[in-house]
Amino acid sequence: MVAGEEREKLVQGLVSAYRAKAITYNPSKGKTIPQHYVDRTRQFFREIHPFIQEAGFQTRNFVEEGSYQFYNAPVAILAAMERCFSRSRLMDIGFAAQNLMLSAHALGLGTCPLALILTCEDVIRKELEIPENQEIVLGIALGYPNTDSPLNRFKSSRDALNEMVTWKGF
Numbered sequence: 001m002v003a004g005e006e007r008e009k010l011v012q013g014l015v016s017a018y019r020a021k022a023i024t025y026n027p028s029k030g031k032t033i034p035q036h037y038v039d040r041t042r043q044f045f046r047e048i049h050p051f052i053q054e055a056g057f058q059t060r061n062f063v064e065e066g067s068y069q070f071y072n073a074p075v076a077i078l079a080a081m082e083r084c085f086s087r088s089r090l091m092d093i094g095f096a097a098q099n100l101m102l103s104a105h106a107l108g109l110g111t112c113p114l115a116l117i118l119t120c121e122d123v124i125r126k127e128l129e130i131p132e133n134q135e136i137v138l139g140i141a142l143g144y145p146n147t148d149s150p151l152n153r154f155k156s157s158r159d160a161l162n163e164m165v166t167w168k169g170f
């Protein structure tokens with residue numbers, strides 16, 4: 001959990017590295033993701049675009065630079081896993097992250113899971129003195145949501161359940 005001056009230093013380092021590396025978010029990641037998911041991501045951006053515009057931002061800059069700034073949330077959370085564990089234990093991080101985000105929501109707080117920041121993992125590791133035997137797997141922004149922002153009126157659309165679930169024997 002990172003706040004105050006430490007958070008400021010982390011964000012400054014991340015934003016400088018992002019600008020220097022000219023990182024851009026690309027849902028297809030060199031075409032390793034099936035087209036359906038690329039299309040869903042594009043659809044998401046089409047849907048959120050008017051809300052980002054109404055809030056006075058440019059979409060790509062908002063998402064990319066916003067991610068590296070933890071969307072201005074006062075608390076940055078970094079989850080790391082010791083490398084000695086098998087990849088399947090990443091589920092534990094997922095469960096803990098989900099529990100944290102649901103608990104925060106129940107307390108009136110907002111969260112945003114962030115993976116784009118992992119492109120500047122070296123900066124996070126250096127600023128937070130995270131040892132090499134730990135793999136940084138997820139960032140989470142935590143703070144009270146700005147209820148006046150048009151962005152908080154946005155609700156992303158969902159695929160139908162049947163797109164994801166195969167029903168057998170029902």
Ligand SMILES: Cc1cc2nc3c(=O)[nH]c(=O)nc-3n(C[C@H](O)[C@H](O)[C@H](O)COP(=O)(O)O)c2cc1C
Pocket residue numbers: 063067112113114115116117138156
């Ligand atoms: C593992 C993971 C990593 C994510 N990384 C980012 C990120 O780096 N930047 C970002 O803006 N959104 C990121 N997102 C997406 C947002 O956090 C998204 O708004 C959130 O999952 C809630 O979406 P929903 O309300 O549409 O379900 C990520 C989501 C997940 C699950």
